[in-house]
Amino acid sequence: MWLNEDTHRRATQTLLEIQQGHAARATVNMLVRRLVEAESNQRGYALTGDRAYLEPYTAALESIDGLLKQLNTRAPREVLDSDAMLSFRNLLSQKIGEMALTVRMRQEDRPEVVNFVVTSNVGLEQMRAFSLQADALIAQAEAIVATKRAEVFRLLNVSRFGLAAGVLAAFFAFFLYVNQTRALREADSRQKQLLEAERDALESQVRERTARLTELANYLQQAVEDERAHLARELHDELGALLTAAKLNVARVKSKLPKDAVDVTERLQHLTETLNQGIALKRRIIEDLRPSSLSNLGLVASLEILTREFADRSGIEVVTALEPVDLDANSELTIYRLVQEALTNIGKYAKANKVHVNLKNYVYHAEVSVTDDGVGFDPADLPQSSHGLVGMRHRVEASGGRLDVNSQPGRGSRVSGTIPRRSAKQQQELAAAVSAMSADSYKASPAPLTPPDAAR
Template structure:
C-alpha cells in the first residue's frame, strides 16, 4: 500500500515537472518565432528602403519618394520590436547593437543622399556621397549581423523544439508507465481478491464439513440417548414388575398368613371361652392394620405394575387410579374415558403419562379440580389431563426433572407425541397422543388441536377449548 502511494506521488511529480518544463519550452518557442518574424520584418524594411532609395537616386523619379519614406518609417518600429527581444541581458543587447547601429547609420546616410538629390544640387554631390563605400559597409555589416542573429534564433528554436519533443516523449512514457502500473495493480488486486475468495471458500467448506460432522455426531448421540432411555425405561418397567411380583408373592403371603393366624387366634380364644374386651379390641385393631397393609400392598403393586390393565382394561384402570388419586389427595377428579384401540404396551404408556401428570398435579399445581379424558380420534387416541392449578412457564427449563421429558420419550418411542399447554395462573393441560393399533404407522402422529367443549376464552387451561398461552412440544 505504501509503495503504491509512493509510486503515485512520484508519477504525479514527474507529470507536473514535465508539464511546467513543456510550457516553458513552448513559451520560449513562441518567443523565438516572434523574434524571427521581428528580425525578418526589420530586414525587409531595411532592404525595401535601400532599394527605393537607389531607385530614386538613379532615376530621380519622385514616385519613389513616397514608398521610400514609408519603408524608412517602418524601420524604427521594426528596430524597437526586434530590440525588445534582446533586452534580457547586457550581452544580448550588445549583440543586437551590432546590427542596430549600422542600420541607423545607413538610414542616416540614405536620408542625406536623398535630400541632396532632392535639393537638385549638382549631380556630383549626391553621386559622390552615393558612391562612397560607407553606406555599403554599414549595409553589409547590418546584413551580416541580421543573418547571424537569425541563425542564432534558428538554432535556439531547434533546441527549444527538441526539448519540447523530449518532454512530449517523457510524458508519453509516464502515461505508458501509469497504464502499466495500473494494469499491474489491477492484476494484483484481482489475484488477491481471487485468493481471498478461495481462502474464504475453503474456510466455508471446512466449517460446513465440521458442521455436518457435528450434526451427524449429534444425531448419532441423540439416537444413542433415545435408545438408552428406552432401555432404561424397559429395565425400570421390568424392575417394577419384579418388585410388584415380590410384593404380591412375599408380602402378600406374609400378610395372608398373619391374617389367617389372627383369625385362628380369635376362634381359639372363642373356644377357650376367653372374653376379654381389651384382647378383642387389640385383635380387631390388628385385623384392621393387616387389612390396611393389604390395601397399601395392593396400591403399591398397582402403582408399580397396574395388573388391572390386563384384567380390567385401560378404561377401568384409569378410572380406578383417578378415583384413588382423588381419595388420597382430596382433589376432585372428573373422568371421561372412551374405549380406544391400543396395544398393551401403548396402554401402559397412557397409564404412565396419566400417573406422572397426576403426581405433578399433587406436587405443584395446588389444583382443586382435575379432568382426565381419553378420546378416540379415529387415527389416534388422545389423553388429556387438565388442572385448574397455578400453571407454570413451559419455556423455563427445570434441572433434574425427568417427569415431563419421560412422558415425551415414552410417547415418541411409540410414534406418538406430547403437548404441554400452561402458563402461570392459567392451569395446565397435558396432551398425549398415540396412534391407534388399527392405524399405527411408522410416522409420528400429527396431533390436531384438542376440541374441548363450550369453554370461555381466558378461562384456565383445563377448561379452554383452544390452545393455552404457551405450548411445549
C-alpha cells in the same frame, strides 16, 4: 504517476519554448520588413523631399519599436542572451540612426550631406549586415525550435514508455493479485473442506452417541418398567398372601373367642382394620408401580381411576374427556405415565383449583393433554435437577411422538403429547429399524440385552 506528471510538466514547458521560438522568428522577419519599409520611405523623402514619405516612415519606426518589445518578451531566453541578439540590436540601432540622420539633414535642407549619405555604401552595408544578423537570429530560433521539438518527442517517448511500464506493472500486480486471491480461495476452500469433514465427523459421532444413549435410555426405561412389574408381582403374590393369611387367622381367632371377651374382640377388630389398610396400601403401591387396570380394564378406565384417586387425595377438581384409542401396550403405558407425572407435578407445585384431562382419538395418532389453572412456570427456566418433563419428553419421543409444554407464570400450564398409531406390522418394522441403526452405530451386531426377570 510521478514520472507521468514530471514528463507532462516538462513537455508543456518545452512546447511553450517552441512557441517562443516561432514567435521570435516571426518577429525578426517582421522587424526586417518594417526596417525595409522605413528605409524605402526614408530614401524617397531624401531624394524628393516629399513629406508624404514621413508618415509611413514614422509608422514603420513605431512598429519597429513595438516589435522590439515583443521580441524581448516572446523570444526564448537562449536568443535574448546570445551575442547574435546583441549584434542585431546594435545593427538595428545603427541603421535607424543612419536613417534618422538622413531625414534630419533633409529637413534642415542640407542636400550635400544627404547626397553624400545616399550615394555612399554605408546604408547598404548596414542593411546587409543587419539582414545577415537577422538571418542568424532566425537560424538560431529555428535550431532552438528543432531542438525543443526533438525534446518533446523524447518526452513523449519517455511518457509512452512510462505509461507502458505502468500498464505492465499494473498487469503484473493484477496477476499477482489474481494468483494470491486464487491461492487464498483455494486455502479457504481446503480449510472449509477440513471444517466440513470435521463437522461431519462430529455430527456422525453425535448421531452415534445419541443413538447409543437413546438405546440405553430406552433399555433403562424398559428395565425400570420391568422392575416395577416384577416388584408389583412380588408385592401382590408374597405380601398379598401374607396379609390375606393374617386376616384369615384373625377371623378364625375372633370366631373362637367367648362372647364376654369384649376387650380382645375390640383389639382383633382394630387389627383387622389395620390389615385392611395394609392391603389397601399394598394395592395402591402396586397400582403406582404397574397399573393392573391398564392390562385388565384398558387405558380409559385406568385414567379414570388415576384421576379419581388424585382428586380424592389432593382435593383438586378433575374434569376428564376420554375417548377410546387403539394403541399398543407401550404407547398406552406412555400415555398413562405422562398423565401420572403431570398430575404429580400439579399436586406438588401448581396450586391449582381445576384440572382438565383429555384423550382424543384421531386417524393416525392419539393426543393426550393435561391442563391446570395453577401458578404456571417458565419452561425455559427449570432447575437442572428437574427431570420430570425431560423424562416425559424422552418417553413420548421413544414412542415416536411429540411432547409440547405450554405455560406462563400466573396463567396455568398445559402438557400435551401426540402418540402415533401403529399396527403390529409397523411396530415390527420399527423395531427392526432401531436394531439395524444400533448395529451400525456399534459397527457390529449388538449383544441382546438381558431383562431383569431373565437375570433372576
